[in-house]
Amino acid sequence: MKDLQYVVLGKEQFDEFISRLSKLQKVVAPVSKGYKNFSFEEVTSGNSVSLKYIPTILPPKKFFMPQRETLLEFDTSKGLNAEAVVEYEKMTIFGVHTCDLAGIQCLNMVFSEHPRDYNYMMRKRKINIIGLECNEYCDEFASCALVNASLPSGGYDLFFTDLGDEYIVHINTQNGEDMIKSANFFRAAGKSDLEELTELRKKKRVLFRNEVPVEPRYIPELFDRSYKSRVWDDLDERCLACGNCTNVCPTCYCFDIRDEMAMDLKSGKRYRVWDSCQLETFAKIAGGENFRKERSLRQKHRYYRKFRYPVDRFSRFFCTGCGRCSRTCMAGIRLKETLNGLIKEFENTVSTSMEGNY
Amino acid sequence: MEKIALTNSPYNIKTGKILHAKQMTEHEKLFEISLKGGGRLDYEPGQFIMMSVFGAGEIPISISSSPTNISGSFELCVRAVGRVTNAIHKMEAGDEVGIRGPFGKGFPIRIFEGNDLLIVTGGLGIAPLRSLIKYVFDNRRDFGKVHILLGCKSPKDMLFLDEIEQWSERMDVYYECTVDHAVPEWKGHVGLITTLIPGVDIEPERTFAVVVGPPVMYKFVIKELLAKNIPGRQILVSFERHMKCGLGKCGHCQIQHLYACQDGPVFNYEEIKYLKEAY
Numbered sequence: 001m002k003d004l005q006y007v008v009l010g011k012e013q014f015d016e017f018i019s020r021l022s023k024l025q026k027v028v029a030p031v032s033k034g035y036k037n038f039s040f041e042e043v044t045s046g047n048s049v050s051l052k053y054i055p056t057i058l059p060p061k062k063f064f065m066p067q068r069e070t071l072l073e074f075d076t077s078k079g080l081n082a083e084a085v086v087e088y089e090k091m092t093i094f095g096v097h098t099c100d101l102a103g104i105q106c107l108n109m110v111f112s113e114h115p116r117d118y119n120y121m122m123r124k125r126k127i128n129i130i131g132l133e134c135n136e137y138c139d140e141f142a143s144c145a146l147v148n149a150s151l152p153s154g155g156y157d158l159f160f161t162d163l164g165d166e167y168i169v170h171i172n173t174q175n176g177e178d179m180i181k182s183a184n185f186f187r188a189a190g191k192s193d194l195e196e197l198t199e200l201r202k203k204k205r206v207l208f209r210n211e212v213p214v215e216p217r218y219i220p221e222l223f224d225r226s227y228k229s230r231v232w233d234d235l236d237e238r239c240l241a242c243g244n245c246t247n248v249c250p251t252c253y254c255f256d257i258r259d260e261m262a263m264d265l266k267s268g269k270r271y272r273v274w275d276s277c278q279l280e281t282f283a284k285i286a287g288g289e290n291f292r293k294e295r296s297l298r299q300k301h302r303y304y305r306k307f308r309y310p311v312d313r314f315s316r317f318f319c320t321g322c323g324r325c326s327r328t329c330m331a332g333i334r335l336k337e338t339l340n341g342l343i344k345e346f347e348n349t350v351s352t353s354m355e356g357n358y
Numbered sequence: 359m360e361k362i363a364l365t366n367s368p369y370n371i372k373t374g375k376i377l378h379a380k381q382m383t384e385h386e387k388l389f390e391i392s393l394k395g396g397g398r399l400d401y402e403p404g405q406f407i408m409m410s411v412f413g414a415g416e417i418p419i420s421i422s423s424s425p426t427n428i429s430g431s432f433e434l435c436v437r438a439v440g441r442v443t444n445a446i447h448k449m450e451a452g453d454e455v456g457i458r459g460p461f462g463k464g465f466p467i468r469i470f471e472g473n474d475l476l477i478v479t480g481g482l483g484i485a486p487l488r489s490l491i492k493y494v495f496d497n498r499r500d501f502g503k504v505h506i507l508l509g510c511k512s513p514k515d516m517l518f519l520d521e522i523e524q525w526s527e528r529m530d531v532y533y534e535c536t537v538d539h540a541v542p543e544w545k546g547h548v549g550l551i552t553t554l555i556p557g558v559d560i561e562p563e564r565t566f567a568v569v570v571g572p573p574v575m576y577k578f579v580i581k582e583l584l585a586k587n588i589p590g591r592q593i594l595v596s597f598e599r600h601m602k603c604g605l606g607k608c609g610h611c612q613i614q615h616l617y618a619c620q621d622g623p624v625f626n627y628e629e630i631k632y633l634k635e636a637y
Contacts, residue, residue, distance in 0.1 A: 070361075071369040074412045080454040082412070084367030089359050115368050115605045115620075122364070227634070254609030257602045261413040268413055270369070275602075277609060283635075285600050286417075286439045287482075289573045291613070291635050301612075309615040 006189035015046035054138040059250035072270035092128040099322035101155035103250025131156035141323030143211040150208040223308040236296030243276030245325035371456035403489035404464030410456035414445035424492035474502040480571025509551030555582035562587035576637040593627040
């Protein structure tokens with residue numbers, strides 16, 4: 001396959017492309033769920049897909065790491081018998097924005113790092129991903145430029161960009177090429193198509209700019225100096241510890257593991273469910289101590305898990321700028337506002353001790 | 359949705375058969391376990407396993423025996439506090455439990471060789487430290503002086519009583535013990551474990567201190583050890599945390615950027631001294 005391979009799909013054929021694809025395997029795509037709410041759900045035609053959507057309620061992580069999945073099945077009727085299992089489903093996810101592609105890339109790193117999580121890795125192999133470019137911001141909560149997730153950078157099989165009457169499609173993998181071949185609707189991209197794409201990206205580079213006044217490379221240092229910031233105390237008073245922010249986050253993957261007995265009280269399942277570091281008992285130990293008892297400590301932990309800790313471990317931020325945590329928070333805790341608060345405090349100290357750093 | 363067996367899953371368990379179960383105190387029970395099928399648990403002092411009772415759940419438990427134990431079995435000391443540990447306490451010899459692991463970084467025993475050891479333990483901290491102590495006794499020639507300072511709430515809470523009595527009589531160990539609250543027949547020290555440290559005769563440059571106990575103990579004990587001039591890198595601690603996977607994923611055991619299950623549970627003081635969430 002050539003390094004760069006682009007094809008073009010006329011918009012009038014989009015509906016049929018999705019129908020055709022959905023006959024081969026399950027296709028999920030963003031669909032409208034009422035006012036400003038969208039969800040990745042199964043579709044059988046392109047007409048039911050919401051092509052202009054703001055980030056879905058739950059990110060596509062729900063397909064890679066289901067809210068509940070069985071890890072082990074056991075039977076204690078004749079001694080102790082247990083077998084680890086993986087549940088998976090072949091599917092194509094259509095319409096993944098660059099923020100969510102970045103989210104999947106983060107999860108890939110976490111679960112493929114030793115010791116590997118074979119449940120995740122098995123499931124990942126069965127999922128095709130078709131990305132969809134945002135030509136403009138979804139809303140004021142997004143901060144994708146800050147974390148370098150506003151332009152595509154791999155993580156997909158195909159990537160669709162809206163050029164008005166048609167989509168220009170980047171084929172990134174052999175899998176992607178097979179999907180293109182399954183439908184006869186695509187034509188090779190011409191010079192003018194590629195120029196249009198280049199022009200669009202150029203405009204985007206102007207439109208999508210750092211949403212908070214800090215250069216990304218100084219963010220780790222910003223957090224190094226913010227451990228005792230008053231911003232966390234402010235969050236303590238506002239946070240309701242509901243865990244919504246972590247549930248909707250495309251890179252939050254903390255989980256709980258539980259057992260469930262069948263009615264015979266001999267066999268059953270060990271399953272994992274999403275958990276949240278925002279819940280009070282998350283870091284509580286058997287002796288009764290709780291290492292993140294205050295909500296300020298738990299909120300701080302969430303932010304450090306996005307902007308500081310993964311920088312050392314994975315050389316990237318685990319915030320994708322999707323804005324879901326801000327959109328969903330009942331207490332109005334806004335990620336950009338938090339960062340602005342930290343920056344402001346930082347600048348006040350910088351002006352005396354770190355002048356000229358940026 | 360399709361489902362297949364996953365033979366390489368880290369969530370697969372080995373079956374552990376309980377050979378012997380002994381109630382030690384009101385809340386603690388000691389289990390001797392061997393793996394069914396004859397396999398040997400390949401562990402180091404300070405490591406832990408995930409132990410499960412199906413239907414109740416799975417929890418991390420530190421290993422109390424030493425890998426030098428020739429019988430091939432291992433021992434786990436379990437305090438009944440929650441759903442899983444109470445289910446474990448109902449188990450007797452002949453019953454079977456699920457075992458995963460061992461996990462984590464244990465005590466740096468090879469680095470200890472040729473040095474003196476100052477072992478400080480409070481409460482249930484004796485559970486992982488007994489593994490180290492037994493290992494050291496089985497390889498006693500490889501180490502210099504060995505000090506053991508032991509603290510517990512009251513004499514009735516003392517774990518491994520018979521063994522500790524033997525340790526206290528060994529000529530190759532400096533042993534001292536204190537209780538927070540004495541009873542009339544108690545003849546030993548009364549007071550916090552920190553009160554024993556100033557009187558210990560050590561050469562700090564060649565001494566490794568190992569501290570395991572309840573979270574509140576670390577701050578005060580470490581302060582005393584630093585006052586004895588023991589370098590931070592030579593002070594080892596082991597932390598208890600909530601854990602679900604043991605694989606560095608579930609997030610429960612995270613201490614800022616570190617994971618107790620993979621980066622620990624044993625840390626040296628230099629690694630954790632700036633971490634507010636450590637203790």
